[in-house]
Amino acid sequence: MNNTTYSSMDYFAITTHELTHYAHHDLDTIYSYCDKILKESWARGVEWYLTRSLGYPSYQANYSKYYTLIVQDLIDYDELNNIRHDKVSGYTITQLEYALKGARTWDDWKNNLKKYYNNATEIYLDDLFNAWAAIK
Numbered sequence: 001m002n003n004t005t006y007s008s009m010d011y012f013a014i015t016t017h018e019l020t021h022y023a024h025h026d027l028d029t030i031y032s033y034c035d036k037i038l039k040e041s042w043a044r045g046v047e048w049y050l051t052r053s054l055g056y057p058s059y060q061a062n063y064s065k066y067y068t069l070i071v072q073d074l075i076d077y078d079e080l081n082n083i084r085h086d087k088v089s090g091y092t093i094t095q096l097e098y099a100l101k102g103a104r105t106w107d108d109w110k111n112n113l114k115k116y117y118n119n120a121t122e123i124y125l126d127d128l129f130n131a132w133a134a135i136k
């Protein structure tokens with residue numbers, strides 16, 4: 001037993017995370033073959049995005065191996081996180097979801113973003129994806 005207590009914000013975040021897995025599965029029939037880092041990072045990202053947008057603007061998601069904050073990095077410019085080589089910004093959550101379609105690996109997702117969208121920070125995508133994939 002541990003003494004973790006969850007706030008309503010935590011329950012919201014956890015629920016959003018799980019619903020995102022469900023929606024991803026619906027979006028793409030290759031879901032079962034997707035890299036774990038792809039599935040968990042996407043769910044972590046939507047969890048971060050929706051929890052902040054829908055009532056808890058101070059919500060901070062945690063990261064660990066596979067559960068990266070790349071969605072956050074792709075969307076915002078985050079001057080505090082230059083350790084993550086986050087020079088990327090300006091993608092929308094809708095673009096990130098669209099680029100997931102057909103993506104089985106971490107690189108597939110990145111390559112779809114390059115292929116589908118013009119973004120001035122695109123030249124830094126490789127650094128960002130590599131930095132997150134290297135988290136132990």
Ligand SMILES: [Zn+2]
Pocket residue numbers: 017021039040043
């Ligand atoms: Zn998950």
